[in-house]
Structures are given as C-alpha cells and as structure tokens.
Amino acid sequence: MGLLGWALIFLIVSIVAALFGFGGVASASAGIAKVLFFIFIVIFVLLLIFGVLGGRAIL
Numbered sequence: 001m002g003l004l005g006w007a008l009i010f011l012i013v014s015i016v017a018a019l020f021g022f023g024g025v026a027s028a029s030a031g032i033a034k035v036l037f038f039i040f041i042v043i044f045v046l047l048l049i050f051g052v053l054g055g056r057a058i059l
Helices: 003-019 023-054
Strands: none
Touching: 003 023
C-alpha cells in the first residue's frame, strides 16, 4: 500500500471518529492524513521533474 493509500485510510478513520464524537481521534488522524498527502505530492512532483529532466524512468 502506497503513501496515498495510507492518507486515505487516515482520512476515513478521521471521518468515522468525527461521526461517533471522538474529536481528539478525528483531529489527530486528519492531521496525519494531511501530512501523508503532502509528502505524497512532494515525492510525486520530484519524480515528475526528475523524469522529465532525465529523459528516462527513475524506477
């Protein structure tokens, strides 16, 4: 499971926790989901730039 998958899991956990009234758990898992999502975006952009500049696939 990739980084984006983990971000989606934490997003779903935060939504379910918010529905059941667990505010602390909801905010913590939403924060983790945000961090993982932004890390995924940064890695994606870096690999995209290196792929364009290098002219070949990195992986």
